[in-house]
Amino acid sequence: MTKYNWGIIGAGNIAGRFAEDLKLLPHARLKAVSSRSADRASSFAKRYKIPDWYDSWDGIAGDPEVDIVYVATHHPFHFENTRACLETGKAVLCEKPFTMNRRELDILVRTAREKKVFLMEAIWTRFLPSTRKVLELLESGELGKLTSVYADFGFRHEFDPEHRLFDPAKGGGALLDIGIYPVFIAQLMAGPPEKLQATARFAPTGVDHSCDMVFSHGNEVVSSLNCTLLSDAPTEANILFEHGWVRMESWWLTPGPITIHRKDKRPRMVKFREPGNGYHHEAEEVMQCLDRGLTESPSLPLDFSLDLMGTLDAVRAACGIRYPQDNH
Ligand SMILES: NC(=O)c1ccc[n+]([C@@H]2O[C@H](COP(=O)([O-])OP(=O)(O)OC[C@H]3O[C@@H](n4cnc5c(N)ncnc54)[C@H](OP(=O)(O)O)[C@@H]3O)[C@@H](O)[C@H]2O)c1
Numbered sequence: 473m474t475k476y477n478w479g480i481i482g483a484g485n486i487a488g489r490f491a492e493d494l495k496l497l498p499h500a501r502l503k504a505v506s507s508r509s510a511d512r513a514s515s516f517a518k519r520y521k522i523p524d525w526y527d528s529w530d531g532i533a534g535d536p537e538v539d540i541v542y543v544a545t546h547h548p549f550h551f552e553n554t555r556a557c558l559e560t561g562k563a564v565l566c567e568k569p570f571t572m573n574r575r576e577l578d579i580l581v582r583t584a585r586e587k588k589v590f591l592m593e594a595i596w597t598r599f600l601p602s603t604r605k606v607l608e609l610l611e612s613g614e615l616g617k618l619t620s621v622y623a624d625f626g627f628r629h630e631f632d633p634e635h636r637l638f639d640p641a642k643g644g645g646a647l648l649d650i651g652i653y654p655v656f657i658a659q660l661m662a663g664p665p666e667k668l669q670a671t672a673r674f675a676p677t678g679v680d681h682s683c684d685m686v687f688s689h690g691n692e693v694v695s696s697l698n699c700t701l702l703s704d705a706p707t708e709a710n711i712l713f714e715h716g717w718v719r720m721e722s723w724w725l726t727p728g729p730i731t732i733h734r735k736d737k738r739p740r741m742v743k744f745r746e747p748g749n750g751y752h753h754e755a756e757e758v759m760q761c762l763d764r765g766l767t768e769s770p771s772l773p774l775d776f777s778l779d780l781m782g783t784l785d786a787v788r789a790a791c792g793i794r795y796p797q798d799n800h
Contacts (some may be wrong), residue, residue, distance in 0.1 A: 473499045473759065473760075473763055474499065474759070474763055475499045475500075475501060475538050475639070476499060476500055476501070476539045476759050476762065477501050477503035477504075477537050477538050477539045478494060478500055478501065478502050478503060478538070478539070478540050478541070478542060478755075479503055479504040479505070479506070479532040479535060479538035479541045479542070479543060479562070480502070480504075480522075480532070480535050480541070480542045480552075481505075481506050481511055481529040481532050481541060481542070481545055481553050481557075482504070482506070482507065482529075482543065482544040482545035482546075482549075483505055483506070483507035483509075483512045483516035483786055484544060484545075486531075486567060487505070487516070487572055487712070488516070488520070488556035489685070489749045490542055490637055490749075490751045490755070491505075491516075491520040491522075491545065491752060492520070492748060492749060492751040493748040493749050493750070493755065494751075494752065494755055495520075495753055496747055496748050496752045497755060497756060499756060499763060500586070500759065501536055502520060502521075502522045502742040503523060503524060503525070503535070503538055503562040504517075504522060504524040504525060504526060504532055504538055505517050505520070505522050505524075505525050505526075505532075505539075506525065506527070506528060506529045506531050506532045506642075507525075507527065508527065508528065508529075508612070509527065510525075510527040511525060512742065513525035513527055515565065517784050526584070527757070529545070529553050529556070530556060530783060531559045532557070532562075533553075533556040533560045533562065534560060534561070535678055535800055537641075538562060539562070539563060539762075540562065540564070540565065540590075540762070541553075541557045541561040541562045541563070541564050541565070542564075542565045542566075542567075542594070542755075543557070543564060543565070543566040543594075544567050544568055545567075546636055546642040546643055547569055547571070547572060547642070547643030547648055548569075548572055548641065548642065548643045548795075548797065550566050550569075550570060550571055550572075551571045551572070551576040551579070551580065551687060552665040553566075554566045554570075554571075554577050554580055554591070555579070555580060555583060556659050557682075558580065558583045558584050558589050558591065559565060559583070559587075561587065561589055562589070562754060563589060563590035563591070563758060563762060564584075564589070564590070564592070565592050565594050565754065565755070566580075566591070566592075566593060566594060566757050567570040567593075567594045567676055567785065568594055568595050568652050569593075569643075569648045569649075569652050569781065570593045570777050570780075570781060571781065572643060572648075572795050572797040572798075573694070573741070573781065573785050573795075573797055573798060574778065574781045574782045574785050575800075576700060576797065577777065577781045578778070579641050581774045581775040581777075581778060583741055584767065584774070585767070587685050589767060590761060590762055590766065590767045590768070591767070591768070592757070592758060592761075592768065592769045592774075592777075593773055593777045594754055595652075595754075595772060595777075595779075596605060596614075596750060596753065596754045597653060597657070597725045597726075598655065598656070598660070598754070598771060598772045598773065599753035599754050599756075599757050599772075600725070600727050600744075600750055600753060601727070601746070601753075602720055602727065602729065602730050602742075602744060603660070603720075605646075605730060605742060605744075606661075606711060606718055606720060606730060607660065608712070609711075609713075609718060609732070610661060610713075615713035615714065615715050615716040615717075615718070615732075615734070616713045616714025616715040616716070616779075617714050618661060618662060618693050618711070618712070619692070619693060619694075619712045619713060619714060620693065620694050620695065620696070620709040620711075620712040621657060621658045621662060621693070621694075621695040621696075621697075621709070621710070621711055621712070622695070622696050622697075622708075622709070622712070623653070623654035623657050623658060623695070623697050623708070623710070623724070624654055624697065624698040624699065624700075624705050624706060624707060624708065624709075625650040625651065625653045625684070625698075625699050625705070625707050625710035625724075625725060626646075626650070626699055626700035626701070626702070626703055626704065626705025626707060627650075627700075627701065627703075627704050627705065627707075628701065628702060628703055628704050629701045631675055631676065633676070633677050634725070635693050637649060637676065637679075637701060637786055638675050638677045638679055639679075639744040640677060640678055640679050640795060640796070641796070643795065644675075644677065644698040645670070645675075645680040645681075645788060645793060646680050646681060646682050646683055646697060646700055646701050647680050647681035647683045647784065647788065647793060648784065649696075650699045650701075651683050651685075651697070651699030651784075651787075652780070652784065653678075653699075653719045653725045653766045654685075654695075654697035654698065654699060655685070655697060655780060655783055655784060655787070656780060657709050657711075657724075657725075658687055658689070658695035658697055659719075659776070659780055659783065661693075661695075662687075662689035662690075662691075662695060663689055663690070663710055663779075664689070664779040664780075664782070664783055665687035665688060665689050665695070665783060665786075666688055666689060666690045667687070667688040668685060668686065668687045668783070668786060668787060668790065669685070669790065670683060670684070670685040670686075670687070670787045670790040670791045671790075671791055672682065672684075672791035673702070675701075678794075679793075680701070680791065680793045681701050681702055682698070682699065682700035682701065682702050683698070683700075683787065683791060683793070684697070684698050685698070685787055686761040687783075693752070695741065698792050706722060707722050707723050707724060707725075707764060708720060708721065708722055708724055709724040709725075712778075715734065715735060716732065716733050716734040716735060717733050718730055718731070718732050719731045719733070721729075721741075726750060727744060727746040727749075728744075728749040729741050729742060729744065730742050730769075757769055757771065757772070
């Protein structure tokens with residue numbers, strides 16, 4: 473496999489976890505990091521042994537030695553950061569949610585396709601062994617036809633108007649930050665919804681504190697989904713078939729076991745041994761695609777992300793969740 477130089481934009485929490493996992497991949501080299509603050513950029517570079525750092529994101533976009541950029545800023549900046557990198561020909565892995573709305577994502581996808589540059593949303597859960605196994609069970613048909621998806625993601629976070637989760641200017645709110653995962657698994661299993669209902673509760677800053685959704689997917693598959701910052705929630709995904717069901721165990725969106733339940737049989741738990749935090753799978757996917765000359769991942773194509781963002785827009789419209797980017 474070719475060796476690739478990575479750059480990271482944004483020296484925050486998830487950037488650190490990703491940087492740790494990149495070290496698991498011998499053909500990945502962390503070449504540069506950027507932060508708005510020179511202090512944060514240089515201390516991040518020192519901590520993860522990264523040779524170069526910049527005090528603005530366009531340093532990464534303009535670095536001729538960087539092949540792939542991981543965009544790890546808050547959601548409202550994904551659009552600008554990703555677009556600049558695509559314009560300079562960098563492959564981009566951009567954190568979820570890809571953008572604030574479908575209109576922004578349409579522009580990024582058009583740019584990537586016109587320039588024939590690789591682009592993928594960093595939905596790391598797609599590449600975890602647990603998700604692959606559940607997809608295998610779905611595709612094999614051994615449990616019969618899919619009937620329902622029940623998935624949630626929630627934890628209690630005390631209200632803090634300064635925290636990114638509650639600040640509309642930082643793309644705060646439960647749906648875009650954590651609700652995207654239940655919506656993702658429902659779409660992966662059953663396709664985008666044909667009809668949906670949704671309701672939200674709101675924090676004093678106007679962002680959604682929680683969101684409950686029901687999707688009708690066609691073929692009589694229905695998904696019931698929830699995300700919340702109000703309660704420590706089960707955070708499980710239960711996938712129901714005609715002849716059994718699969719539970720992706722608690723904190724299902726992170727590396728963890730699944731349990732397969734079949735009528736008249738004892739439940740069987742399948743565990744997966746994982747090094748690191750689990751972010752290396754998505755990074756590996758990017759490099760394998762580049763090695764094959766692909767500009768999109770066959771496992772997480774841009775049309776999937778466009779549908780996902782369209783659904784998030786529709787859920788927001790149904791509940792009245794709005795952001796400044798909606799007015800542009
Ligand atoms: N895949 C996952 O498991 C996972 C987990 C958590 C978060 N995320 C996603 O990752 C993204 C970052 O979340 P986080 O938890 O890492 O947040 P964080 O720790 O607050 O850091 C995010 C970075 O965003 C940058 N940023 C903040 N305000 C900015 C502005 N006005 N202009 C430009 N850059 C700005 C900052 O970069 P500098 O200050 O360094 O410039 C900051 O370090 C979010 O989109 C979130 O959805 C994904």
